[in-house]
Amino acid sequence: MMVSIIPYLKKINFLKFLLLLCFFSQQIFAGEISIKNISFKKNEKNSYLIFNHDINFSGDALMALNKGIPITIRMRLQIKEKNKFWFDKKLFTEDKFYQLRYRNLLNKYQLNFHETKTIYFDSIDDIRSKLYNFGWNLGEINLSDSSEIHLIIELDHSKLPKPLLINLNDESWGMKAEVIKFYRELL
Amino acid sequence: MKYILTTFAVIGISLLILLGKSLSNSDLISNESFRALIFFNAFFIFGLVILIAVQIYKLFNNIKKEIVGSRLTLRLVISFALMVIIPVSVVYFVSFNFLTKSIDSWFNVKVESALEGGLSLGQKTLEILMKDIELKSRSISYSYGNANKDDRTQLLFDLRQKFGISEALVYDQQRNEIIEIAGDQFEAIPELPSSDDLLKAENGFIGKIFEQRDLIFLRAYVPIKIKENLSKRYFLQLTQPIPSAISNLALSVETVFDEYQQLAYSRTSLKVIYILTLTLVLLLAILSSVALSFVISRRFSSPISQLADATRYVAKGNFKKIIPDNGKKDELGLLVKSFNSMTDQLNKATLLATKNRKSLEQSKAFLDSILTNLSSGVIVVEKNLEIILSNIEAYKILECNNEFFNDNLNKLLKANKDFNEIVLFIKNFVNSNKNQFIEKEHKILFNKKEKIIRIQINKIKDLGKVLYVILLDDITEVTKAQRHQAWSEVARRLAHEIKNPLTPIQLSAERLQMKLKGNLSAEDNIILNKSTDTIVDQVESLKVMVNEFAEYARPPQLKKEPIQVYEFLSKIVDLYSSNKIKFTFNKFNKSLKINVDKNKLRQVFINLIENSIDAIEKIKKPEIKIAFYKKNNLLFFDFIDNGDGIPEDIIHRIYEPYVTSKIKGTGLGLAIVYKIIEEHGGDIKIVNNKDRGVKVTFSLPYHEEQN
Numbered sequence: 001m002m003v004s005i006i007p008y009l010k011k012i013n014f015l016k017f018l019l020l021l022c023f024f025s026q027q028i029f030a031g032e033i034s035i036k037n038i039s040f041k042k043n044e045k046n047s048y049l050i051f052n053h054d055i056n057f058s059g060d061a062l063m064a065l066n067k068g069i070p071i072t073i074r075m076r077l078q079i080k081e082k083n084k085f086w087f088d089k090k091l092f093t094e095d096k097f098y099q100l101r102y103r104n105l106l107n108k109y110q111l112n113f114h115e116t117k118t119i120y121f122d123s124i125d126d127i128r129s130k131l132y133n134f135g136w137n138l139g140e141i142n143l144s145d146s147s148e149i150h151l152i153i154e155l156d157h158s159k160l161p162k163p164l165l166i167n168l169n170d171e172s173w174g175m176k177a178e179v180i181k182f183y184r185e186l187l
Numbered sequence: 188m189k190y191i192l193t194t195f196a197v198i199g200i201s202l203l204i205l206l207g208k209s210l211s212n213s214d215l216i217s218n219e220s221f222r223a224l225i226f227f228n229a230f231f232i233f234g235l236v237i238l239i240a241v242q243i244y245k246l247f248n249n250i251k252k253e254i255v256g257s258r259l260t261l262r263l264v265i266s267f268a269l270m271v272i273i274p275v276s277v278v279y280f281v282s283f284n285f286l287t288k289s290i291d292s293w294f295n296v297k298v299e300s301a302l303e304g305g306l307s308l309g310q311k312t313l314e315i316l317m318k319d320i321e322l323k324s325r326s327i328s329y330s331y332g333n334a335n336k337d338d339r340t341q342l343l344f345d346l347r348q349k350f351g352i353s354e355a356l357v358y359d360q361q362r363n364e365i366i367e368i369a370g371d372q373f374e375a376i377p378e379l380p381s382s383d384d385l386l387k388a389e390n391g392f393i394g395k396i397f398e399q400r401d402l403i404f405l406r407a408y409v410p411i412k413i414k415e416n417l418s419k420r421y422f423l424q425l426t427q428p429i430p431s432a433i434s435n436l437a438l439s440v441e442t443v444f445d446e447y448q449q450l451a452y453s454r455t456s457l458k459v460i461y462i463l464t465l466t467l468v469l470l471l472a473i474l475s476s477v478a479l480s481f482v483i484s485r486r487f488s489s490p491i492s493q494l495a496d497a498t499r500y501v502a503k504g505n506f507k508k509i510i511p512d513n514g515k516k517d518e519l520g521l522l523v524k525s526f527n528s529m530t531d532q533l534n535k536a537t538l539l540a541t542k543n544r545k546s547l548e549q550s551k552a553f554l555d556s557i558l559t560n561l562s563s564g565v566i567v568v569e570k571n572l573e574i575i576l577s578n579i580e581a582y583k584i585l586e587c588n589n590e591f592f593n594d595n596l597n598k599l600l601k602a603n604k605d606f607n608e609i610v611l612f613i614k615n616f617v618n619s620n621k622n623q624f625i626e627k628e629h630k631i632l633f634n635k636k637e638k639i640i641r642i643q644i645n646k647i648k649d650l651g652k653v654l655y656v657i658l659l660d661d662i663t664e665v666t667k668a669q670r671h672q673a674w675s676e677v678a679r680r681l682a683h684e685i686k687n688p689l690t691p692i693q694l695s696a697e698r699l700q701m702k703l704k705g706n707l708s709a710e711d712n713i714i715l716n717k718s719t720d721t722i723v724d725q726v727e728s729l730k731v732m733v734n735e736f737a738e739y740a741r742p743p744q745l746k747k748e749p750i751q752v753y754e755f756l757s758k759i760v761d762l763y764s765s766n767k768i769k770f771t772f773n774k775f776n777k778s779l780k781i782n783v784d785k786n787k788l789r790q791v792f793i794n795l796i797e798n799s800i801d802a803i804e805k806i807k808k809p810e811i812k813i814a815f816y817k818k819n820n821l822l823f824f825d826f827i828d829n830g831d832g833i834p835e836d837i838i839h840r841i842y843e844p845y846v847t848s849k850i851k852g853t854g855l856g857l858a859i860v861y862k863i864i865e866e867h868g869g870d871i872k873i874v875n876n877k878d879r880g881v882k883v884t885f886s887l888p889y890h891e892e893q894n
Binding site for chain 1: 306309310313395396397398399403437438440441444445446448449451452453
């Protein structure tokens, strides 16, 4: 079997092989944020954007978190009314932050939501499950079919300690999820 | 360049300050700006590298073009650059090692152990306190459940106070009914446990630790079994703050531990940042100093380069080059001023010298012009006969080439021995060292042609140097003309004085013969006849001679008319044709006409033919060849015989009266021929042939319109 593979292996350029290896290794270890099941709900007064999001920390990010380095996740929701002939009209723009931190003293993971509410968890998975369901209160807002919803959830690099910044070109820190959908798609 | 450098320096310093600020974790500078700063610094360094590369390229280009001062600039640049690079590099490597070791020293094992120990201590304290609150909660739960209904509230209050609990809550399993609440400060809505927590608490106890307002709190959940209603589950929730001293210490230890962990995690990054910053600073320092060294080097080398450049101009003879004086009072400024003063003086001196030289050249040109146009030859010699000045005429007279110009007069003697007499005369005068002036006429035979040269020598002194000014005049023609004039005068007088009495003498002799004829004896009669015949014959001879003299002395009056040359010449030749003499004619242009005095020309032809006949009368095969031909507006006539020729000693003056090789000749024939040809504007040349005989060639002016 090996003998039959060798001729093909010989034809693979070593540099290409190395690049492929790097690509796959990055794919393997890169952290990611995923957004799923986006929907739009409306009650009498307010409108809500409901979605699930999941965070998979990469090895580096998890290690940093376990060393006590706070990791901030920034969520930005922007709703625009698309206009063909002029600038888009911004209907809604809001940023939300939550910070994850491991408390060495308490042996707990601390979730600070919007710097107001603090919740402690025994494990990362608990936090993930806690954050999985998310509802964004949009208040009273009138959306049309051409309203575009732009949701970004990403690791906020600016809140990381400065020495880490020069290493941030590493893909393992490039955790970002982005969804752009029209209102009509979410109904 | 200096403006660019100043701009670069301002930007560089600003960037460095910003980079330093960002390293101190200033909130003003964000992570993006930090990265941008690094990028700008790198870009700035790149700009500096480009600037220096351009400067180096220009410098080497200048060296290649051999621009003055470029090599000096290069040396200064290298020197200045080395002066900066070496110490800065040493500082860099020392700082590098220091920085690396310093960062490594932060993460000491003991420090880490101590921090971990501190943190463990905190954790253990919290565990102990948690155990304590567990016991308290169990005790309160038991007492509360077994107490009478009416006493429970007071009991909870008392126990809370007794155990130092800040908050105590009793609620049912559904958390719908809060039965008891006791505490120092209640929150408006007390935080209730989650279902999971209650589920866990059912098993006996669940404790939680949390931080609130920089204090650590312990919270315990235990089930309560109330004796009246054992089927329903109630829970007791106790919240107790840890003493602030312990809490603060534990939190401080945790903060330090976290920071330490962050630093430890960022250890490599920190090293990279500091080393990167240090490297950026080093590169900025080195590159800035190298760039600055160009400016400084140029400032140093500029006056020296200008001096070297100006010196080059001076070496080429341009004394107008002035170095810009920047008014500096240092040695270089003094040097520039001295140099400018020197070139100014040199310029003035050169202008004066040029003016003098031009004046001298003008004088020389004037002298040359005079000498060239002078009909006399001039040679100025020194005592050793070195020629220091001469004119063309002198060499024409002395029949030599220009090669003797500015040479020694002795060479002339060697080259042309015919002028030996003249050179010796000059030599003797120069060597005699006596006379101030001498004049003499020399008759020289040059190429079998007589030349009469008059020499005047003047001895002069010029700047203490003795010079001899030799004036040469070719007076051959003048002498010839004078001689001709004298002969003409003699001939005229002879003709006048002798011709008049000749006729009476002849008539008297004939009358005497006629009167005495028959009156004398036969013997006397013979004597008479002989004497009178002699008188008459001699008178006739005298008449012929006088006529010839008269002809020679006659004033030049020509009656020119066109004649056909061939016809005219043929008729004359026919007069002398005989079987004895062979006349040979060359090809003639029979229609050729010439404008001449035909009587005079006839006399010329007759004289020349008779001379030839006289010369060939004793020759076995006498022959006379005659030819005429046209050449350059001249009509040439050749008369060639095969006679004995003319003796060499008289041939050069054969045209003079009374010079003849014939026994019976008067010696006036060729003199008259010469005179007639000269009157017609022609020329004559008589030479002996190589083998034998004489060739007479004369030319007359010829114009096409004559035909």
